[in-house]
Amino acid sequence: MTKTFAVIGDPIDHSLSPNIHNSAFKELQIDATYIAYRIPKDELSAGIEALKKIKITGFNVTIPHKIGMMEFLNVIDDDCKLIGATNTVTNDDGNLTGHNTDMDGFLDPIKKRDLSCKGANVLLLGAGGAARAIVAALAKEKANKLVVANRTKENAVQLVQFANSLKLDATNTDFGSAGDTASQFSFIINATSIGLKGEPCPISTQNINKDSVVYDIVYMPMKTQLLTQAKSRGATIIYGYEMLLAQAMRSFEIWFGKKAPFDAMKKTLLGGF
Secondary structure (H helix, E strand, O other): OEEEEEEOOOOHHHHOHHHHHHHHHHHHOOOOEEEEEOHHHHHHHHHHHHHHHOOOEEEEEEOOOOOOHHHHHEEEEEHEEEOOOOOOEEEEOEEEEOOOOOOHHHHHHHHHOOOOOOOOEEEEEEEHHHHHHHHHHHHHOOOOOOEEEEEHHHHHHHHHHHHHHHEEEEEEEEEHHHHHHHOOOOEEHHHHHHHOOOOOOOOOOOOOOOOEEEOOOOOOOOOHHHHHHHHHOOEEEOOHHHHHHHHHHHHHHHHHHHOOOHHHHHHHHHHHO
């Protein structure tokens, strides 16, 4: 019987996950299909019931459901528990197990470049589910200091408290001040959705320089204004698609217990641009 997988979120029409996973199934001749399934913010409960009815084997979770999905899980893995958000779920006869591949997915492109967050001063833009995973990753890698900038101060304060609970020295600021002090950070990470619709940068890039690594987790468009401007200032840039690919591979390995076909998935992903 064909296994069905999905990605849930809203908006979802920009998602490249179906292409990536379907190419992996094809490459390894797995009888499975992967779809994008839009579930609006206030319809998560009904959406999950619908997924259970079609006996979904597993699904990925994206904006805005990564945190909300937690209350529907029967089993939660350690990374998921730590981060308080899930992005990968397996369904065993109606029992849902939550995993989080954001932390490993985020770190993978950094490690592939032989870079390290250890002892680094980091500016993090955003305070949602992905930002929580990034904070957990920075704590794990023993970053030195974290400054969180977010539109809603209350969410930034909560994320700072989470960082402090993981023994990470953290404070919060606003987007204006963040741009002014950008030269003080060796890593500048955009974990907001700003850039997804081609918006201008969340912060001023005037003070970004060649000593910075600028990492934008927005992957569509591939070259966001933040990355384009940072590159013109000599910074090292990391594309959002790299994190997406690393996450997708980890999800595949959770669902199938075997190594994901990296080359096939990467080729399809880059073809999507």
